[in-house]
Amino acid sequence: MTPGSEQQANLQVVEQERRRLGQRLEEVSRLCESDVPPTVFYAELLKRLLESLAAAAGAVWTRTPQGNLQIQFQVNLKEIGLDQSDEVRQSHGEILRVAVGQGKPMHLPPRSGMGVVEDGKAVAGNTTDFLLMIVPILLNDQVVGLLEVWQHPNRPPAAVPGFIQYMTLMAELGGRYQRAQMLRQMTGQEQLWTQLEIFARQVHGSLNPLEVSYVVANEARRLIECDRVSVGLRYGRRVSVEAVSGADVVEKRSNSVRLMRRLCDRVLAWGEKLIFNGVRDDSLPPKVLQTLDAYLAESPSKLLVVMPLKDERESKSKQRPRAVLVMECFEPPAEPQQILARLDVVAKHATSALFNAVQHRRIPFRWVWMPLAKAQEGVGGPTSAIVMACCVAATVIVSILCLVPYPLKLDANGKLLPATRCYIYSPLAGQVKRFQVAPGETFGEGRNLVDLYDFNDLGTKIMALRQDIANAQHQIDSVQGEDKNDHTTKEKSDQTRDLQAARATLSGKTEALALMMKSVGADRGADRAGHYFLKAPPFTNEQAQRLSRKEWTVLNSNFEDMVNSTVKPSDKLLWLGAKDGPWEVEMKIPQKHIGQVLQSFHGDRKKELDVDFLLRSDPTRAYKGKLRLDRIGGEALSNKEDKDEAEPTVLAYVRIDNDDPDPDLAKIDAGYLLPHDMAPPGTEVHGKIHCDDHPMGYSLFYGVFEFVYEKVVFFF
Numbered sequence: 001m002t003p004g005s006e007q008q009a010n011l012q013v014v015e016q017e018r019r020r021l022g023q024r025l026e027e028v029s030r031l032c033e034s035d036v037p038p039t040v041f042y043a044e045l046l047k048r049l050l051e052s053l054a055a056a057a058g059a060v061w062t063r064t065p066q067g068n069l070q071i072q073f074q075v076n077l078k079e080i081g082l083d084q085s086d087e088v089r090q091s092h093g094e095i096l097r098v099a100v101g102q103g104k105p106m107h108l109p110p111r112s113g114m115g116v117v118e119d120g121k122a123v124a125g126n127t128t129d130f131l132l133m134i135v136p137i138l139l140n141d142q143v144v145g146l147l148e149v150w151q152h153p154n155r156p157p158a159a160v161p162g163f164i165q166y167m168t169l170m171a172e173l174g175g176r177y178q179r180a181q182m183l184r185q186m187t188g189q190e191q192l193w194t195q196l197e198i199f200a201r202q203v204h205g206s207l208n209p210l211e212v213s214y215v216v217a218n219e220a221r222r223l224i225e226c227d228r229v230s231v232g233l234r235y236g237r238r239v240s241v242e243a244v245s246g247a248d249v250v251e252k253r254s255n256s257v258r259l260m261r262r263l264c265d266r267v268l269a270w271g272e273k274l275i276f277n278g279v280r281d282d283s284l285p286p287k288v289l290q291t292l293d294a295y296l297a298e299s300p301s302k303l304l305v306v307m308p309l310k311d312e313r314e315s316k317s318k319q320r321p322r323a324v325l326v327m328e329c330f331e332p333p334a335e336p337q338q339i340l341a342r343l344d345v346v347a348k349h350a351t352s353a354l355f356n357a358v359q360h361r362r363i364p365f366r367w368v369w370m371p372l373a374k375a376q377e378g379v380g381g382p383t384s385a386i387v388m389a390c391c392v393a394a395t396v397i398v399s400i401l402c403l404v405p406y407p408l409k410l411d412a413n414g415k416l417l418p419a420t421r422c423y424i425y426s427p428l429a430g431q432v433k434r435f436q437v438a439p440g441e442t443f444g445e446g447r448n449l450v451d452l453y454d455f456n457d458l459g460t461k462i463m464a465l466r467q468d469i470a471n472a473q474h475q476i477d478s479v480q481g482e483d484k485n486d487h488t489t490k491e492k493s494d495q496t497r498d499l500q501a502a503r504a505t506l507s508g509k510t511e512a513l514a515l516m517m518k519s520v521g522a523d524r525g526a527d528r529a530g531h532y533f534l535k536a537p538p539f540t541n542e543q544a545q546r547l548s549r550k551e552w553t554v555l556n557s558n559f560e561d562m563v564n565s566t567v568k569p570s571d572k573l574l575w576l577g578a579k580d581g582p583w584e585v586e587m588k589i590p591q592k593h594i595g596q597v598l599q600s601f602h603g604d605r606k607k608e609l610d611v612d613f614l615l616r617s618d619p620t621r622a623y624k625g626k627l628r629l630d631r632i633g634g635e636a637l638s639n640k641e642d643k644d645e646a647e648p649t650v651l652a653y654v655r656i657d658n659d660d661p662d663p664d665l666a667k668i669d670a671g672y673l674l675p676h677d678m679a680p681p682g683t684e685v686h687g688k689i690h691c692d693d694h695p696m697g698y699s700l701f702y703g704v705f706e707f708v709y710e711k712v713v714f715f716f
Contacts, residue, residue: 024048025169032177035184037334038062041177042072046147049170050075053163055149056130057082060174061096062137062145066272068283069096069146080128080150087127094124099134100143105164107133110153129153131160135167137174144178147171185341195223196345203353207360209233213243216350220325221245224342226303230326231350232264233358239264239324259295260326266291267306268320274306277336303332305340307347311355323354401697408699409612409688410596414587414654416615416674416683418577420543421555424534426569430454432562433531437574439557443536445550450534450573534573546659547581555681577681582657583674585613585625585685588649591636592706593689597652600691601629606664611654613687615679624672625654626665627689654687 028045042060050058057076061069077083082092091113098114099106108114110132113125126132130150137145147167155163202215213231221229228246232239241257241264244250251257266288267274274284276292284292296304305328310321327343329336363369376385430452437449536552544550556575567573589597601607608626615623636648656674658667698705 021052021166024052025173028170028173029176032173032180035335038177038181039072040334042174045170045174046073046075049147049149049167052166053149053151055151056080057150059148060145061148063100063143064281064283065275066283068281069100070279070281070283072145080130082128084127091123091125091127095126095132095134096146096148098124099136099146103136103138103141103143105133105135105168107131107160107164131155133160133163133167135164135171137171137178139175139178139182145174147174181337184335185337196349199223199346200349203349204356207357209354209357209361210242212353212357216325216346216354217243217245220327220343220346220350223346224327224339226327226339226343227301227330228326228328230260230328231354232261232324232326233354234268234320234322234324235358235361239268256295256298259291259298263288263291263295263306264324264326268308268324271308271320273308274304275340276301276304277332278302299328300330301328303327303329303336303339305343307343309347309351309354311351313355322358323351325350401700402695404696405693406696406699408596408691408694408702410589410593410691410702412587412589412593412652412687412689414585414613414685414687415681416679416685417584417586417681418553418555418579419582419584419653419657420539420547421575421577421681422537423572424449424537424574424576426450426452426534426567426571426573428452428454428532429566429568430532431566432564432573434563435559435574437554439554439559442551442553442579444552445536445538447536447552448533449536451531452534452567453531536576539578543578543581545661547578549580551578551580552576553579579676579681582655582659583676585611585654585656585687587611587627587652587654587685587687587689589632589652589689591648591650594632594636594650596691597627597632597689598629605629608655608666610690611687612690613654613685615674616684616686617679619686622672623656623674624668625656625687626668627652627654631655 028048031041031044042062046058046060049055057074057080059074059077060072062072064070082088095108095114108126108131110126110129113123128150131153133149133151135147136143137147147170149163149167151160151163199219202219203212206212206215213233217229217231221227228244230241230245231243232241234240239261241250241252241261244257252261263274266285270285270288274288274292276296280289282289292304305326307325307327308321309323309325314321325343325347327339329339332339360366376382379385379388431454432450433453434451435449436451437443437447539547539550553576554574555577559574562573597609600609605628608628611625611627612622613625614621631653633651636650638648655665656668658673693699
């Protein structure tokens with residue numbers, strides 16, 4: 001063969017190959033305009049692409065609504081070793097992610113990678129022994145899929161740009177197919193406009209969530225032309241399936257409804273739309289995928305869409321949407337784009353209707369506000385309603401304050417004390433030597449309490465009386481020892497008179513000494529002249545009848561500082577109280593309140609006023625007591641040293657026990673009795689004295705009335 005004929009033959013081969021490639025492009029172009037499913041279209045596209053390039057393997061990837069890549073068709077992926085290990089799959093996934101991000105054609109030689117190696121992450125690269133070529137499928141400058149081809153490594157490098165160019169032409173046809181699919185969806189949506197007007201009026205015609213849910217479920221099924229539509233509403237944390245198309249009542253305890261509710265919960269937590277078209281999508285979140293598999297085991301759905309319905313008004317909120325729509329097809333068409341397009345349009349109207357119904361249901365006390373709204377419209381608008389409501393409210397409040405009786409409660413402070421108590425004073429001015437009791441100690445009557453020493457008169461008087469007693473005794477002894485036989489009658493008479501005088505002196509001095517020592521409790525020791533004791537006083541008969549045990553308890557605790565100090569008869573040394581007997585509250589009533597308190601008795605000395613009080617040490621519980629007229633002091637005293645009591649107060653004693661012997665006294669409720677061991681003596685008490693009933697306005701604003709009268713009315 002001559003060189004010219006050989007060149008002519010090569011040109012013919014090239015022309016035939018060009019026509020063959022053009023013919024395949026034409027076949028794929030015709031498929032773009034047909035109504036074939038995506039799996040069929042991409043299968044035909046990939047087969048013709050691999051035949052045209054004589055490539056070893058290939059795959060077509062499309063992006064799901066969630067943005068994840070999903071394989072539509074593949075050829076010989078196992079033969080090239082793409083499934084050898086997880087590391088290989090991860091490396092291939094990384095190169096796909098890079099290709100989507102770049103949006104431009106790319107190719108990688110065999111066993112090559114790209115990017116920087118990071119710890120814990122796979123390297124994006126080609127781990128096979130073939131040349132990898134990737135071209136994106138674009139729609140409106142957005143990557144909607146990828147064409148991936150593995151070519152034999154023995155192909156010349158100069159042919160790679162031609163391969164990429166031919167794959168780009170195929171990718172453009174894939175973009176045309178995606179655009180045609182989108183146009184078909186728009187066509188399907190246009191067919192809904194005439195029906196949507198009626199649907200919109202129906203779903204927005206009620207604010208009852210259950211009624212709206214049933215309208216959405218049944219009418220959406222007719223508009224979408226699917227097998228079943230369900231509506232779920234979230235009132236709290238969990239979704240409740242409210243309506244299922246074709247069912248009058250939703251059996252919420254059935255297994256399928258419970259599984260649907262769990263699936264809706266997971267999808268709402270995820271926040272994205274779930275589309276299942278018969279192919280398992282492992283890129284879904286694990287919890288969503290698990291609940292989806294469980295529901296599909298009960299449902300025969302071949303096409304399932306779970307769509308969260310989030311209204312624009314809650315777009316700024318971080319909470320999950322309050323409604324979810326579930327669409328199911330048991331025998332879906334080969335091309336489900338029309339159904340999905342109609343679902344999107346129906347969901348837009350259902351979202352606002354369900355949101356309004358749920359928001360209306362959340363309004364508290366709707367049964368109160370709805371009649372008020374109707375009344376507002378009846379009186380001429382919101383301004384007139386507000387003015388009228390204010391006038392009515394003011395009239396009601398004033399009427400209540402003027403007509404409703406309410407007890408006047410007056411504040412008074414005091415302290416908790418045993419009813420039987422006394423102070424121990426020294427009868428003489430002396431020096432404290434020792435206290436024979438401790439703070440809080442309990443003892444009986446006659447117990448020595450304090451050892452004192454009178455260094456002025458007591459010791460001298462006792463020593464003088466003892467000396468007089470000794471002298472009188474010595475005189476008696478000397479007179480009795482004389483011999484009376486040698487004396488005359490006159491001398492005997494004088495001795496008898498002297499003996500009687502000495503005996504009278506001895507008896508008088510002895511009685512005086514005993515009386516003095518008894519009156520001051522003096523120590524009888526000869527070497528302790530001037531020492532005397534203070535003893536625990538005896539209980540009176542009346543006091544003893546009200547005590548379970550006749551014992552005193554030391555109430556004060558700061559008396560040890562008085563040791564070796566000089567005290568006067570007016571100084572209080574010890575404070576004793578009978579803690580086993582009745583207790584009372586020593587209350588200080590301010591003089592500005594004493595008039596109202598006294599008027600409440602109306603002169604009845606047997607009447608008792610209720611007193612509510614609480615302890616400063618336990619202000620969380622209230623107790624009750626009774627106040628009698630004869631237990632109120634007769635004068636107002638002021639304590640200028642106490643800054644908190646600058647105003648004079650009147651002492652009153654409140655009964656807080658039920659052991660009073662008077663049978664006419666009212667009993668205090670057992671639930672409001674103060675236990676004796678609840679607080680120590682001297683605990684501060686804040687009380688309120690219940691006086692007569694007055695108009696509520698006067699009782700509540702007593703201080704204001706008194707101030708206005710004193711400062712304004714009385715002034716003029």
